[in-house]
Amino acid sequence: MRCKIPVTSKRRVLCVFPAYTPSFGTFAHAYPLMGGVKAFMPPQGLLLIAAYLPESWPVRFVDENIARATGADFAWADVVLVSGMHVQVEQINDIRRRAQSAGKVAVLGGPSVSGAPEWYAEFDYLHIGEMGDATDRLVTLLDESVARPPRQIRVETQERLPLSEFPQPAYDKVPLKRYLIGSLQFSSGCPYRCEFCDIPALYGRQPRLKTPDQLLAELDLILRQPVRPAVIYFVDDNFIGNRKATRDMLPHLVAWQKKNGYPLQFACEATLNLAQQPEILAMMQEANFITVFVGIETPDADALRSIDKGHNAKLPILDSIETINSYGMEVTSGIILGLDTDSPESEVRLREFVDASNVPVLTINLLQALPKTPLWERLEKTGRLDHDPGLESNVRFLMPYDEVVAAWKRCIAHAYTPEHLFTRFIHQMDSTYANRIKVPVRSQLTLANLRRGLVLGFNIALRVGLLSDYRRVFWRAAREALRRGQIEAVFNMGFVAHHMIRFTQEALAGQQNASFYAVRAEVPAPRAKRQGFLAAINRRAA
Numbered sequence: 001m002r003c004k005i006p007v008t009s010k011r012r013v014l015c016v017f018p019a020y021t022p023s024f025g026t027f028a029h030a031y032p033l034m035g036g037v038k039a040f041m042p043p044q045g046l047l048l049i050a051a052y053l054p055e056s057w058p059v060r061f062v063d064e065n066i067a068r069a070t071g072a073d074f075a076w077a078d079v080v081l082v083s084g085m086h087v088q089v090e091q092i093n094d095i096r097r098r099a100q101s102a103g104k105v106a107v108l109g110g111p112s113v114s115g116a117p118e119w120y121a122e123f124d125y126l127h128i129g130e131m132g133d134a135t136d137r138l139v140t141l142l143d144e145s146v147a148r149p150p151r152q153i154r155v156e157t158q159e160r161l162p163l164s165e166f167p168q169p170a171y172d173k174v175p176l177k178r179y180l181i182g183s184l185q186f187s188s189g190c191p192y193r194c195e196f197c198d199i200p201a202l203y204g205r206q207p208r209l210k211t212p213d214q215l216l217a218e219l220d221l222i223l224r225q226p227v228r229p230a231v232i233y234f235v236d237d238n239f240i241g242n243r244k245a246t247r248d249m250l251p252h253l254v255a256w257q258k259k260n261g262y263p264l265q266f267a268c269e270a271t272l273n274l275a276q277q278p279e280i281l282a283m284m285q286e287a288n289f290i291t292v293f294v295g296i297e298t299p300d301a302d303a304l305r306s307i308d309k310g311h312n313a314k315l316p317i318l319d320s321i322e323t324i325n326s327y328g329m330e331v332t333s334g335i336i337l338g339l340d341t342d343s344p345e346s347e348v349r350l351r352e353f354v355d356a357s358n359v360p361v362l363t364i365n366l367l368q369a370l371p372k373t374p375l376w377e378r379l380e381k382t383g384r385l386d387h388d389p390g391l392e393s394n395v396r397f398l399m400p401y402d403e404v405v406a407a408w409k410r411c412i413a414h415a416y417t418p419e420h421l422f423t424r425f426i427h428q429m430d431s432t433y434a435n436r437i438k439v440p441v442r443s444q445l446t447l448a449n450l451r452r453g454l455v456l457g458f459n460i461a462l463r464v465g466l467l468s469d470y471r472r473v474f475w476r477a478a479r480e481a482l483r484r485g486q487i488e489a490v491f492n493m494g495f496v497a498h499h500m501i502r503f504t505q506e507a508l509a510g511q512q513n514a515s516f517y518a519v520r521a522e523v524p525a526p527r528a529k530r531q532g533f534l535a536a537i538n539r540r541a542a
């Protein structure tokens with residue numbers, strides 16, 4: 001549904017999504033292998049706003065992960081609309097500077113400003129909260145005038161637009177073929193209250209939902225683009241935040257896949273207690289879900305309880321991972337170092353966990369305190385927030401800072417030593433990949449897919465198989481995959497390893513952040529970031 005507010009003016013709206021700061025989770029080093037891929041995932045939130053604006057307002061959409069907004073773009077616009085995550089704070093403010101230099105009114109919405117509006121004092125308008133009555137108010141204000149107001153104007157959503165009334169995101173405004181993965185949203189909000197997470201405060205604890213029909217219509221829209229990502233990521237905060245709704249929706253997704261010959265694979269984020277939901281797991285397998293991101297955070301059950309994440313420790317963690325793997329889904333995992341419960345032994349236990357879990361991709365990062373979280377409040381009260389931009393985290397750890405950062409370095413070095421990484425991939429071949437459903441090959445045999453496969457295959461053979469210093473271990477794993485007929489695994493291992501190993505090398509050389517989602521350069525406020533896989537990407541993680 002579009003905005004119903006009647007407008008009298010025509011406003012040209014330039015939507016600009018900022019570039020990401022490089023991180024483990026953006027896979028940026030893998031793009032050159034993919035032939036034309038330039039960015040991680042379409043920005044779901046800004047595409048939604050673009051679709052919601054009055055029909056008579058022309059919209060131009062620029063994702064600066066693909067190409068920078070030009071002077072001509074700014075000159076064309078009456079209004080510049082920006083959205084982004086905390087990790088993009090510098091880039092957000094840079095777009096604002098460029099818009100205002102061009103004499104245009106600059107408007108900011110999205111998760112970062114909703115969590116920390118004080119970071120954005122120089123924007124002309126701030127839209128705080130999700131789409132809702134504030135969005136309509138903003139439309140009214142811009143309809144009245146696009147002159148820059150003398151003082152900042154803030155509009156804040158009190159009444160959210162139900163997800164069932166969300167318009168289809170404006171996928172037609174972005175070239176989906178330029179993205180590594182696609183994005184889709186079914187629900188918003190999460191019932192849990194993990195101490196470090198801002199989701200419950202920002203999006204509520206009662207997950208709100210789209211209808212299955214809405215979801216399928218969005219998939220149809222995505223399918224209309226001749227070249228699109230093979231994997232669509234559900235950006236929901238927690239895919240099983242409302243289990244009944246997930247259970248009711250999945251048969252529709254399965255039916256859509258069958259009807260269309262399984263053109264897509266899916267991924268999502270969920271809490272580890274997904275492992276206790278065999279019915280949901282079976283339907284996810286049938287719908288061709290291949291990856292689940294889980295914020296495991298720590299292998300220590302007591303530490304999980306201390307951060308109010310005891311729901312992840314209901315079953316032994318390794319058993320839960322094994323269960324999810326047995327339904328064909330690879331687990332990727334968020335890990336946090338620097339928790340109050342950490343001791344010198346935590347590092348050793350974490351490295352043992354990495355090996356024992358056989359999870360290939362783990363985003364290991366330092367604890368960060370986010371505004372609007374119980375963690376932030378607790379640390380603020382006890383004087384344990386530190387906004388020194390020279391530090392890798394805004395948390396005063398209980399262990400010495402240097403020891404925590406050194407432990408982080410040793411942990412990522414261990415996890416992404418090529419031998420260890422490819423050993424974990426080899427384990428996945430039998431424990432996970434062999435359990436995926438066989439999809440009809442015919443639907444995959446498009447010219448675009450063949451071309452993409454050839455480009456990727458050539459680049460992996462050249463850059464990973466021939467030129468990399470870990471080619472020997474890559475070929476050992478590739479032989480294992482080929483012996484099992486798992487060609488897709490060769491491609492997947494190639495591009496994931498290429499990014500992870502290179503990014504780790506850069507991080508160890510001090511060229512990247514120890515805090516996965518932190519911003520290295522100075523920002524006007526805490527550099528706190530959520531700990532999830534998508535926190536730096538688009539929305540969130542369970």
Ligand code: SF4
Nearest residue numbers: 190192194197541542
């Ligand atoms: S970390 Fe995940 S499970 Fe915990 S509150 Fe946030 S979204 Fe929910």
